[in-house]
Amino acid sequence: MPLADYTLPTEVDLLLGDTAMLKKILCLLLIIPAFSYANDCSRLTASSNTEYPPYLWHTNTQPVQLEGLLVAFMQRLGEVAGISIDTIYAGPWVRTQSQAHDGKLDLIAAFYTDGRAQWLDYLHPEVIQTQSAVWINKKNPFVFNQLSDLKNRTGLSVIGNSLGQEFDNYANENLVVTEVSSVHQALRMMEEQRADYLVYELEPGRAYSMQLNTNEVISLAKPVSSEVLFLAFSKQSKCNTELIKEKLSAALQQALQENWAEELINKAQLRWQHLQNSN
Numbered sequence: 001m002p003l004a005d006y007t008l009p010t011e012v013d014l015l016l017g018d019t020a021m022l023k024k025i026l027c028l029l030l031i032i033p034a035f036s037y038a039n040d041c042s043r044l045t046a047s048s049n050t051e052y053p054p055y056l057w058h059t060n061t062q063p064v065q066l067e068g069l070l071v072a073f074m075q076r077l078g079e080v081a082g083i084s085i086d087t088i089y090a091g092p093w094v095r096t097q098s099q100a101h102d103g104k105l106d107l108i109a110a111f112y113t114d115g116r117a118q119w120l121d122y123l124h125p126e127v128i129q130t131q132s133a134v135w136i137n138k139k140n141p142f143v144f145n146q147l148s149d150l151k152n153r154t155g156l157s158v159i160g161n162s163l164g165q166e167f168d169n170y171a172n173e174n175l176v177v178t179e180v181s182s183v184h185q186a187l188r189m190m191e192e193q194r195a196d197y198l199v200y201e202l203e204p205g206r207a208y209s210m211q212l213n214t215n216e217v218i219s220l221a222k223p224v225s226s227e228v229l230f231l232a233f234s235k236q237s238k239c240n241t242e243l244i245k246e247k248l249s250a251a252l253q254q255a256l257q258e259n260w261a262e263e264l265i266n267k268a269q270l271r272w273q274h275l276q277n278s279n
Contacts, residue, residue: 041239043084046074046107046231047100049093049161051183053207054268055128055229056087056109064089069268070109073127073260077231080251083244094160103236111227113165119235123249126228128261132163133219135198135205137190144197144220150175153196156186163199164227171199183208190217199224203265207272 050058056068078085090096099105101119155177233240
């Protein structure tokens with residue numbers, strides 16, 4: 001029976017001990033909390049690639065903790081939008097995307113691709129602009145000015161990673177790129193000259209190169225792509241409503257106007273450097 005069909009009992013009903021009415025009251029008391037909980041979207045869950053410093057990274061502690069630009073950005077975004085956003089560890093990047101695909105995770109930060117747009121609603125404006133680079137071993141240099149310079153060379157990328165739709169399309173049609181499980185593995189393989197190049201985001205690549213001390217592996221000056229990192233809503237999330245998306249988009253607009261990203265990435269870079277120096 002719809003909630004609106006319930007009526008409160010009169011004094012006469014109660015005095016007469018109307019059994020049917022008492023059952024109706026008990027049923028109403030059970031339904032109201034469940035109805036309210038099902039529609040409570042004052043708290044959202046968010047995540048991204050947690051091997052993505054200085055944007056986001058995870059600790060090796062139990063429980064796992066997250067640090068980086070996105071943690072601070074999401075907290076401030078939620079405060080402005082009036083919605084609590086918990087940035088959580090949802091596993092490796094492929095699993096995180098799967099969680100968002102199924103609606104078990106409300107939000108993820110990701111590049112735009114046509115494939116992801118099938119199960120994500122991208123919010124505008126973007127969180128931050130990023131650049132991706134071609135990484136080489138200094139002992140095996142080559143000139144890179146355009147994507148065709150990567151033809152007939154062996155490349156590496158990280159599984160589940162995208163450098164944007166344009167590069168992905170070109171790579172699928174023209175390049176030989178092997179996907180490996182992590183950027184750590186990719187950088188080690190580059191150090192051992194087991195591939196000609198690695199395609200990976202510039203700032204995360206620098207962060208992990210610093211951590212692993214892979215001094216022989218460097219990024220080339222010309223970006224392989226320049227992309228924007230968006231916040232996107234799972235289409236399967238019960239909280240994916242026009243009202244909530246409007247609140248988040250308004251907060252994102254404020255973030256862009258006030259240039260949160262520049263402030264927060266500087267803090268995240270310093271934090272990452274401090275952690276590496278203390279190890």
